[in-house]
Amino acid sequence: MPTKTWTGGGGNDLFSTGANWGGSAPVAGDDLAFGGTTRLTPDNDLAADTSFASIAFNVAAGSFTISGNRITLAGNITNNSGAVQTISLNMIFAATRTFAGSTPANTVVSGIISGSGGVTKGGDGTLTLSGLNTYTGVTTVNQGVLNFNTVKDVSGGSSALGAPTTTANGTITLGAFQPELCYTGTGSSTDRIIQLGGNSDGRTFVVEHAGSGTLTFSTSPTHLNDCTKTVTFKASSSATGEIAALVDATTKSLTIDKSGDGTWRFTGANTYTGTTTVSAGTLLVNGSTHATSTVSVTGTLGGTGTVNGVITVNNGGTVAPGNGGTNIGTLTTKNVTFSSTSTFSVDLNGTTPTFDKLSAPSNTVALGSAANTLTVASIANSANGKVYTIIAASTLSGTFNGKAEGSSFIVSGRTLQISYAGNNTTLTDITSTGAGLIGDSALVGDSPLVGTGSAPLIN
Numbered sequence: 001m002p003t004k005t006w007t008g009g010g011g012n013d014l015f016s017t018g019a020n021w022g023g024s025a026p027v028a029g030d031d032l033a034f035g036g037t038t039r040l041t042p043d044n045d046l047a048a049d050t051s052f053a054s055i056a057f058n059v060a061a062g063s064f065t066i067s068g069n070r071i072t073l074a075g076n077i078t079n080n081s082g083a084v085q086t087i088s089l090n091m092i093f094a095a096t097r098t099f100a101g102s103t104p105a106n107t108v109v110s111g112i113i114s115g116s117g118g119v120t121k122g123g124d125g126t127l128t129l130s131g132l133n134t135y136t137g138v139t140t141v142n143q144g145v146l147n148f149n150t151v152k153d154v155s156g157g158s159s160a161l162g163a164p165t166t167t168a169n170g171t172i173t174l175g176a177f178q179p180e181l182c183y184t185g186t187g188s189s190t191d192r193i194i195q196l197g198g199n200s201d202g203r204t205f206v207v208e209h210a211g212s213g214t215l216t217f218s219t220s221p222t223h224l225n226d227c228t229k230t231v232t233f234k235a236s237s238s239a240t241g242e243i244a245a246l247v248d249a250t251t252k253s254l255t256i257d258k259s260g261d262g263t264w265r266f267t268g269a270n271t272y273t274g275t276t277t278v279s280a281g282t283l284l285v286n287g288s289t290h291a292t293s294t295v296s297v298t299g300t301l302g303g304t305g306t307v308n309g310v311i312t313v314n315n316g317g318t319v320a321p322g323n324g325g326t327n328i329g330t331l332t333t334k335n336v337t338f339s340s341t342s343t344f345s346v347d348l349n350g351t352t353p354t355f356d357k358l359s360a361p362s363n364t365v366a367l368g369s370a371a372n373t374l375t376v377a378s379i380a381n382s383a384n385g386k387v388y389t390i391i392a393a394s395t396l397s398g399t400f401n402g403k404a405e406g407s408s409f410i411v412s413g414r415t416l417q418i419s420y421a422g423n424n425t426t427l428t429d430i431t432s433t434g435a436g437l438i439g440d441s442a443l444v445g446d447s448p449l450v451g452t453g454s455a456p457l458i459n
Contacts, residue, residue: 003031005058008039015044015068029053031075034085037062044068044089057081057105070111073097079105079125086110093117096137101125101144112158118169119162121146121179128184132158136165142175142197149185149211154192160185161192171195173224180206183241187213196231197224201252208234209241209262216242220268223249228274230255235262235281245287246272258283258299263324265303276309284323285331297342304329311335313342313372320345321356326378330357335364340371344400346390348376348427350383355427360393367398367425374400374418376411376427384432388416391425 004026010017018024020039026032028051034042035058045068054075057064061081070090079085079101090111096118099107105125113119113129118137121127121144128147139146139161148160154170157163164170170191174181176198194217196205209215223229226249233256235241245268248254255274258264263282266289273292276283284303291308295301297317304323311333313319319338321331326347336358338344344367346356358365399420403409408417408430416427 003033003056005033005035006039006042006064007036008042010039013039013041013043015042015046026052029074031056033058034064034066035059035061040064042066042068044071049092054078055087057083057085057101057107061085076100077107078123079107081105084108090114090131093119093135093137096120096140098122099127101127103144113162129160131160133160133162134158135162136169137162138164138169138171138173140173140175141179141181143177143179145180145182147182147184147210149183151183151185151188151190151192151215153190156190159188164192167193171222173197174205174207176200176203178204178206180208182206182208182210183215184211185213185215186211187215189214189216189218191219192217193219194221195224196221196229196249196254198227198229199225201228203227203229204232205229206232206234207241207243208260209239209264210234210236212236212238214240214242218244220244220247223247226250226252228252228255230257230274232257232259233264233283234258234260235264237261239263240265242267244268246270248272248274256293265323266305278317282320282324286323291334300345301331303331306332308334311337313338313344315339315341318343318345319358320377321358322347326380328353328356330359332359332361333363333365334360335366336360337366338368338372338398340368342372343375344372344391345375345377346388348379348382348388350379350381350386350429354386355388355390357389358391358393360391362394364395364397365391365393367396367400370399370401370404372401374403376416379412379414382412382414382429382431384429386429388427388429389424390427393423396420396423396425 010019031053033056048069051072055077057079063083065086072092076098084106086108093115098120100123103124108128112131113133120140126145150159152159173195239262242265253274254272259279265284268287276295278297278299280299282300285305288306293309295311300318302320322329415431
C-alpha cells in the first residue's frame with residue numbers, strides 16, 4: 001500500500017481532508033508519515049479502528065501531537081525527526097509492535113494501547129508510555145530508554161506496561177544494546193520479572209527510579225543467556241527502589257553498580273558473584289550478598305542484612321548501618337577498611353532499638369590512623385550513662401579523626417565519650433556526670449568548637 005505523508009496543506013487538522021496529505025486522505029492499509037512543521041495537531045476523524053500499516057515521523061519534522069479516533073496498527077512506529085512526538089489517540093496492537101528512533105528522538109504515547117500484542121523499544125531514542133494500557137503481550141527494551149509511570153502485578157490490571165495475564169507475558173525483557181528501563185511515577189509494586197538478555201559477555205543494563213516514592217520488584221530477575229552482565233541501579237533523590245534477590249547467569253557473573261542520589265534496597269539472599277560498586281546515593285542491603293562479591297563504596301552503604309564480601313570505603317564514601325534516618329539497625333559484615341576521608345554514620349536511641357551498629361564478629365574493621373570521620377546523625381530518647389556499641393569486631397584497628405580514646409564530644413546537647421577497648425567502639429552518654437569534655441576536641445554534631453589538647457572543658 002502507498003505511504004501517505006502529512007503536509008498540513010488543508011484548511012483544518014482533520015485526517016479526512018485530502019489536502020493535508022498532498023491530495024487524498026489515507027485509507028485502510030496505508031503507511032502514515034508525518035513531515036514538515038505545518039498543522040502539528042492532526043485529528044483522526046476517519047472511522048474508528050481503521051487499520052494502518054505503520055506510522056513514521058520524518059527527518060526534520062516538527063513536534064506533532066496526533067489525536068482522534070482509535071486506530072489498529074499493523075506495523076511499527078519510527079521517529080527519525082529528532083523532536084518529541086506525541087500520540088494521544090488509542091491504538092490496537094494485534095501483534096508485537098516496535099517503537100524505533102534515533103537520538104534525541106522522544107516518542108510519547110499517552111493514548112491507550114490495547115490488544116493481544118506487545119511493545120518493543122528499539123533504537124537509541126526514548127519511548128514514554130503514560131496511558132493505562134491494556135495490551136497483554138510482552139514488553140521488551142532492546143535499546144534506548146523506556147519511560148513508564150505505572151506498573152501492576154501480573155493479572156493486576158492496566159498500567160503503562162500493559163495488563164499481562166501470564167508470567168511469560170508479564171516478563172520485562174532488557175535486550176543486548178544497553179537498554180534502560182526508567183520508572184517516573186510516584187510509587188508502584190509488581191511481581192513482574194525483569195529478564196536480562198544479551199548473548200555475549202559485557203552486556204550492560206540500567207534500571208532507574210526517576211520518580212518519587214517506592215518502586216518494588218518483588219520477584220528476582222532472570223537471565224536469557226549465560227554471559228557476564230552489569231546492571232546499574234539508579235534513583236533520584238526522592239526515590240527508593242527495592243528488588244528481590246539478584247543471581248548470576250548460569251556460569252557467568254553479574255556485576256552491580258548503584259548510582260544516582262536516591263536509594264535502592266536489596267532484599268533476599270543475593271547470590272551474584274561480581275563486584276558491587278556504590279558509586280553514588282545509597283544502597284541498603286537488607287538480605288545478604290555473596291562472599292565473592294567485593295564491595296566498593298563511594299556513595300553510602302547501609303541496611304540491616306549481611307554483606308559477606310570484603311568492603312572498601314573509599315574517600316568520600318559512607319557506611320551508615322540501618323535503613324536511613326532513625327530506622328536503626330545492625331549491618332553485619334566481613335572485613336571493612338575505611339579510607340582517609342570516608343565516614344561512618346550512626347543514629348542513636350536511648351530506648352529499644354538503641355543504636356546503629358556495624359557488626360563484624362569474626363572479621364577486621366580498620367578505621368585508619370585518626371583519619372575517617374564519625375558522624376552521629378541523631379540522638380533520640382537520650383539517657384545518662386547509656387552505652388552505645390556502634391562497632392563490634394574480632395579485630396578493630398585505628399581511631400576516628402579527632403576522636404582519640406577517651407575523648408568526648410557534644411551531639412544535640414548530649415556529651416558522648418568514645419572508647420575503642422576490646423575491639424569494640426562504644427559511645428557513653430556522660431552528660432550529667434560533671435566530667436566535662438576531655439580530649440582533642442569538643443564537637444556539636446561534628447563541628448569542632450574548641451581544640452583542648454588534654455585540658456578539660458567545663459560546660
